[in-house]
């Protein structure tokens with residue numbers, strides 16, 4: 001048996017969002033979702049057995065609260081039999097202020113590393129199911145390029161799969177708007193969003209958008225990919241504003257970046273936006289427009305930092 005295993009998983013950005021749970025304990029979503037895994041941004045996690053009395057987490061060289069990691073490892077003990085406490089050491093390789101330090105790459109990397117440490121068969125479906133328990137979006141970070149998380153109805157049927165594992169030339173420009181820790185976690189935010197009177201309609205529309213998105217990816221039609229992703233994301237944020245206790249992840253700068261992307265599109269450039277549970281904006285474009293668009297955004301928003309990401313790889317052991 002190995003004593004220490006290190007794995008890497010990349011972060012992913014959903015083009016069709018997961019924003020609501022049908023089962024809170026199991027992370028069964030209300031919608032199926034589709035994402036692009038990013039080449040540049042990833043988490044590297046090492047796991048080792050320890051004699052210490054509890055599981056521990058060192059994140060970016062600092063000892064941090066290991067509650068969520070501990071709960072995840074307890075769930076694994078329930079599933080695969082008891083094993084000693086685990087010392088987790090992890091590094092998030094993401095631009096500090098980009099809001100990309102998501103739980104997706106973290107729980108995917110932890111899952112993959114634990115599969116190595118426990119010598120479990122490297123069944124990607126099972127890895128995706130497990131990662132899902134840590135954080136829903138992590139189910140998709142097992143795969144490179146594009147992944148679809150079929151919502152399923154129970155633990156067994158809810159997992160992500162690789163979808164069109166090819167580079168279609170999609171690029172994302174990440175506008176770093178705020179590094180601040182978000183006040184509303186994804187977990188809490190999506191539960192509130194589900195109380196919006198329009199939520200059921202968003203869920204229904206999302207199923208249709210997913211089918212259209214799949215076709216657009218297969219045809220490498222980036223304009224269509226962008227238009228659908230933008231509509232889906234703006235719809236998601238609309239639920240936050242319409243729910244029982246309204247909240248908003250957007251800042252004035254978020255809106256300004258969105259408006260500028262729309263202006264660029266009207267001028268004939270491929271520029272669309274998607275936004276997750278925070279103020280940062282990911283601008284969707286293609287490789288040919290990437291540089292020109294980046295220069296336009298840098299000129300318009302000289303105080304912001306921009307990073308460029310493309311489709312990336314699946315997990316790996318290091």
Ligand SMILES: Nc1ncnc2c1ncn2[C@@H]1O[C@H](COP(=O)(O)OP(=O)(O)OP(=O)(O)O)[C@@H](O)[C@H]1O
Nearest residue numbers: 043068090091092101102103104106185186187277
């Ligand atoms: N590399 C890591 N390994 C283990 N846990 C991590 C790692 N990075 C972050 N975490 C923990 O994961 C939790 C979630 O982080 P974060 O705020 O990004 O997640 P979230 O609210 O689920 O949202 P999102 O996925 O949209 O970023 C935090 O408790 C954080 O300490």
Ligand SMILES: C[C@@](O)(CCOP(=O)(O)OP(=O)(O)O)CC(=O)O
Nearest residue numbers: 014017018135136137186187276277
């Ligand atoms: C907006 C999103 O990024 C929300 C991600 O939510 P999480 O996967 O972080 O939520 P939990 O399952 O509660 O951990 C959209 C997406 O990635 O699909």
